[in-house]
Amino acid sequence: MTEPSTETPNPPAPDAAALQADFENALEAARAEVRQAVTSEYGDRLAQAELRAHAAAAGVELPALQYLNVGAFVTDGTVNSDAISQFVSSLPQPATKPAFAQNLGLGRQGGSPVPQRTTADISRMTHAQVNAAFHAGQFAALQRGET
Structure with missing residues (x-):
């Protein structure tokens, strides 16, 4: 009688196409993970830069960026320019007339x-x-050195 073999049979060799698909x-x-990390790190900075650019083009003043939720302008890793344009257009336009007299x-x-x-x-006037x-202020220009 022959004894059964205790060796395990070799597993079938993996298919090269399957290995290539797994690798891809x-x-x-990995690329998606890196893209997500970069977006989360630099997305807010890109949104801040776009906010500043849109505000400068519109001639309005932005509120302090620390009070804005800049992350709301970043969707799926890209800056939403339409949302930024809509936000900037909602900001009040600067007054054309200054609030105070400018010659103070x-x-x-x-x-x-x-x-x-x-x-x-x-030389033609009397002392009086x-x-x-x-006292009437008619010598003010002479006292200032004018004339």
Whole structure:
């Protein structure tokens, strides 16, 4: 009687096409994983850059980016330009007229309401007339070094 063999039979050799398909599937999964990691890391930065560009083109001021959910503008790894355009168009346009007078703190503006005297006028005036003109502010231009 022959004894049964304790060796296990060799498994069938894997098909080269099946190995190639498994390799391609694994490669595609790795690429998708890397794409997802890069998108999650840089998607917000891309959305911030697009927000700034759209706001600059529209001439509006963005609220501070720390208060915006920038991730809402990233879908499936791409920046949603339509959503950004819609958001930027909803922002208030800047006022065309400044809220405050813009000439504050600039010093004297315009001419003097009081007619000014010259050094030639002083020589033809009496002492009382010079004092009256001085108190009326008619020598202000001379005191500033003008004329």
